[in-house]
Amino acid sequence: MARIAFAWELGGGLGHAMACNALARELRARGHRIAFIFRELAPLAYIAECAAHDVFQAPVSLAEGAGKGMPSSIAEILLGCGYDRARHVSGLLAGWISLFERWKPDVVVSDFSPTALAAARLLGLRHVSQGNGFSIPPRLTPIPAFRFDEPMAPGHLEQAEANALASLNSALARLGAPTLGSLAQLFESDEDFLTTFPELDSYGTRAASGYWGPGFDVDSGDTVAWPRGEGPRIAIYLRQFRQLDALVDAVAASTNRVVAFFQGVEPARTARLAGPSRLLSPRPVRLAPLLAECDLFVSHGGSACIGTLLAGVPQLVFPGQYEQYITGRRIEQLGAGTWVGSEDTAETLAAGLSRVLGDPSYATVARAYARRYSGCTPHEQARRIVKRIEQILAAPSRWARSVPARTDAILAPTSPGPKAP
């Protein structure tokens, strides 16, 4: 039985925590001990299973993105998250190293956690990555830009990468560790679990063997049924965002059946939706029994969107950040849904909603996508990933430790060892 640490360093929303939870549940069922090291701890409130896990705060920059424009590449994201200063990277690394030295994982599962990957490598720990594609960039130098809607000055990408790498290397050198020749090396792992399919990959199609399929967990959450009534069935997973009121108005204005989870939104903001044909849940709901009859999934374009598309449900996306914007664009290109930008008017929003509900081609495309990957259920995905992780655990770590062990740790880790569930 092994100790498995899940690291979530960058990116927002519930999706990262939920993806970690789906995999952790399977691993725990097989007797492994789990730690969640998360950038945000509030999502734990929605994960009842985590009561059995150890939980830690991930080291993150408090100044994330401050004063920076929209990033174009992973290098620019890193520069906005502490990698603009060598001393900050040293601190982030030291924070991860303290946690890993104390908790002693046998393998680190990174969900968008580049600094955790670096720390695991320094300590000679096995490490794998999981993500929708955006967080696992292709191993190219420079790492390609993910932005495609704006031209980039020549040398821009290279400069950002050089700056981020310089900070990282200076931090590594301070620790007496070998430096990296490229930023892509930071993402090297024992396995990349790309939990998406080429149609939605932020970086476009890569080698097909690299896709493990979405793992979005449609089986946890409160069990509810579609309310009785008339009209299309719409499932909504949204947080506070600019056009929330316009969306509520548009949905309230037509006849439909709704199951909605508005995370962290004051109930008063969504009160206009109240009625016997619409169910507003205070917690995430179990989507599995709803999806077969679902006519539209409305979300910000995170893992719930990718996961429900796998069930053949058309999508309406309100991207909250660039990764979600790329997903929205990919879904539009595929023809399985549409997206609404944060600057779009209430009229555009309402038109998008009726278009995606009124035009049957969206459902046709979504169902074809689902058929294409019909063997790739979240359950099957988890089974394969667990198997691969256990394979990696069974072999000796291929990473050599490159920093000395701490000497002042007078007490051994005291958290209880692995327990059978």
Next chain:
Amino acid sequence: MARIVCAWEFGTGLGHVRRLLPIARELRSMGHAVSVAVRDSLYIDHSAAEGFETFAAPLLREPMDANRAPINSSDILLSLGFSDAPALGGVLRAWRSLFEAMQPSVLVADYAPSALLAAGFAGIPRATVGSGFALPPPGNPIPALRPWMPNDPGVLKAVDDRLVACVHAAAGKAAREIHDAPAVFHAEAHILCTFPEIDPFGAREGVAYVGPPASDEGGLEVRWQEDAPHRLLAYLKPEVPYFDSLLADLSGMDAEVIAAVPGIDPARAHAASTGRLRVYPRSVRLEELLPMASLCLSHAGSGFVARALVAGVPMALLPLQVEQYLIARRVEEAGLGALSPPHRPPPRFGEWLPRLMASEPMREAARRHAASHRGYSFALAARQAAERVAALAAR
């Protein structure tokens, strides 16, 4: 030998690390194993580079609807993130895991109320350290931050009740002993690293005043150059709206002026250094400058105020927030300086500062007051705090 965790949860800048690290060093020199948890990852390296096992402290973020003018200490916690029960629940869980992994004998909390709660739930003895602001004044409901303004006890009670409700919602049964807001701030020892006369809430019982720590380490060495009748020593933030006009007035003053402005663009500092005014873009060593200074100008941060107090130098204070304002009021009440409140337009510096520099009664009061601190050593405060922490560990 004990395992001691030093935690900083709220507040910005390097001040909290500068207070905790010397205490951590003293504890280590006494043979204890010390780990540190810091709010801002930018400062993890300060502690890790000295060999301390250092973690990121579980993070509560300011809610979007944070109250910018909290009415008491409970309200401050709510505005810092305690109002978000799911987030607070996650943070308490993370402290619990950290304590389970570390098994500390004592928690030292520098403005770390969620760490205090989690340690309390786990039965770990707690000591708070701070300059006084993080520890509310005695009273139930917790008294108002601005006692000079009208305050309805019913409103204070309602805010306290909301804090307690959030703690209960976040921690469930573990919080059954938390009956009122003062219990949220409870610790087995409160160590105040300040002087009672500049405790923002006034001198109080039931706490240990070990005095302020201070060090000139890393400060630039500068000297007075003239044999002028007046010398003004300033510690300023470049972000204040009146900064440029203040510098202009300082350069035109009939006094030699040294201004330390950490964070200012060095080129701007160089350009502003005209006539008898010198502007430095970083901290300066105070030990050589203070004895000859006739006035200290600052935003009333507790560290610089304490240094001026011990050196017997009168103060001109431009507080920017409520903690500094409370400290500045205490200095003014003692006749040791003058202040300009944060909610008022700044004074006419060209008139205000020369008048203060010329005030014989204020100079005399400052000198008299300094005599009461004769022999005080800023370097010993951390040792005294560490001894109190160690005593708690041995209990």
